[in-house]
Amino acid sequence: MLATCSADKTLRLYHTLDFSEVSYSPLSGHGYGVHCCCFSACGQYLASCSTDGSTIVWSTVTGEIEAVLEQPGRSPVRVCAFSPDSTHLVSGASDGTLALWNFPTKTLVRMGAVNETTIVACSFTPCGQMFMTGSTYGDLRLWDLNMNQLHTEKNTHDLGVTCCCFAPKILSGGDVLQFRLASCGQDSTLKIWTVSRSNQGSCKMHLIHSLTGQAAPVLSCAFSSDGQLLVSGSVDKTVTVYDASQGALLYTLNQHKRYVTACAFSPTAPLFATGSMDKTVNIWRVEDQCSSNESKHFPVETATSSCRARELPGHSRLLVSDWSEEDVGAWLCEEGLEVLGETFKANNIDGAELLRLTKETLCSELNIGSVGLRSKVLRKLEELRAGCVCTGAPDEFLCPITRELMVDPVIAADGYSYEREAIQSWIATKNRSSPMTNLPLQTTLLTPNRTLKMAIGRWKTSQ
Structure with a gap:
């Protein structure tokens, strides 16, 4: 599956075989925009966090809510991340607090905090015993599961970190554990680090590459499942693909029309996805994960699939709140709800009134007795509010x-x-x-x- 989350308060799930949307999508439960979502290792659960101060755990089998984890302090939650074995879930908030949850029991284990900043990035090491956080202050901090700060690297990105991620494989073991980390920030750079921890507990970070292939703040980064490739998305609307070992730029992709805010590799297929403020998710196929000496031949298709908000013709060129009663009637016909046309017309339902409709008003004021029909209207209304109300608005x-x-x-x-x-x-x-x-x-x-x-x-x- 592929999951996306949005400022429209919803999450959507797609089958990656044909990129059709699953039957129970979209998922609605957050009260405000959703900042981040991530799958558990087995794929049976999806976690999402929001400005509403909560992290919700969803079943990917049914789409039902399994648990609602309230951030202590109820500050907006900006990032969440599973440990590789899904025994832990971390959530980071706008007030600098970190919550470490026992995922099987959905209980809070420990709290941590970084004062006077917002936690915006988090990633577990592949061994699952440590995790890195990044903040708007510009620092990267390494934590253990007891919420002890093992290492702090200050001023890693001027004006703030935006994302960080560990490569999925351990570089070396023995007396010194070593990992590869990528971070990006408001300074328009993507950096690759080695992070090491000795048996004595000392930790170090060493900068390997500072990549400047993008001309504006870099908002997201992700390693491929074998750690050989690194993808990043930027405010300059581009997606860049690098050889992670050499730091060599392999490809620059220009299909998005606005900021690229998210990117993710499939763990099992040669695919990666990029999400943008242009309201699309583009799916890219990597034809051959080539070695560094073949990088100039790096083949990537243009978008093989695009999950774009459906665009309604005619009346939808107006804001929904400006629709006339005739526009509402046309919308009902397009959605297969023409049976309600006379009812809506008799009650003078224009665009503004349409957006105010609730389950209660459909039942008590419009006298729509069919539960199934009411549910369909509410579902279509939710899609309309999410996809069309603000299309194209600055x-x-x-x-x-x-x-x-x-x-x-x-x-x-x-x-x-x-x-x-x-x-x-x-x-x-x-x-x-x-x-x-x-x-x-x-x-x-x-x-x-x-x-x-x-x-x-x-x-x-x-x-």
Whole structure:
């Protein structure tokens, strides 16, 4: 399977044989955007973490929620990672806290913290006895399972680390364990390190390569299953492929139209996936995992599959909230719900009203008695909200909390703009912390951002 997670609060799963979406996808359970997801070693479980302060464990067999792990402090959780044997799960949060969970029992084992920073990256060593974290402060820290900091490498990436990952194989054993680590950051570099630990417990990190093949912050990196290849994605919209041993650039891929935020190799097939803010996931096939002396012939297909949000014709060129009653009727017909056309028309359901529909209103106000029909409408509505409401909208027009187009933008004490209702709800439930910085808000006063509201209005008119 391939799993993706999104700011639209959902996860989606696909079969990697034909990249068809599994029947129970998408998975909905998080209250805010989902930052990270990862499979357990056996593939039977999927973990995901979110701005809502939780890490959810899902069954990949049924799509059901197996457990909800609440981050101590309820700070937004930015990253989660399984140990290679799936005995442990680590989650890192915006307030610098780390939670180590016993995965079989789904219980919290230990807590750790790095003060005044956000944990944004985490990876276990292939032996599973240690893990590395990276933060917005720019440091890499190696921890053992007792939450002891074994080594700290400061200032590894100017302006902050964005991702780190261990190669899946141990380089050497005996008296000194040695691993290969990749890290990337806001300084537009991808770095390859060796990390070693002696029997006496001393740890060292040595920089092998500093790769500058991308012209903007590098957001993600991943090793192939044999450790020979290293892939990275960047704000400059490119995907780069390197020979991990030599640090040689093998290929630059330019198919994405916006930031490349995630990349992952298949552990069993010559495939890797890249995800982007252009709302696509591209699947790439590595024809031959060539050695370094053949690197100039490195063959990679262009995207063999693209999992893109479905684009509706005609009326969907408008924001859904601007649809007329006729547009809603056309949408019902396209979705095979034409039986509800007269009901929706009689109740004057336009785009704005469509987005407000709930299970309760479908039953009590529209008198839709069929449970199956109500469920289908709700499922289609969720797809519509996720895929079409903000298609093409500039990022600065989207609320950082809901990732939806703002209607009543306000400026909070942290200097960021939010949808009024979303930030009011956040302040009421998150102890007056900033969603963006996790620092305390000095005041709960909200100032209308009229300039932004007018800009959004002009953009909507142009669409």
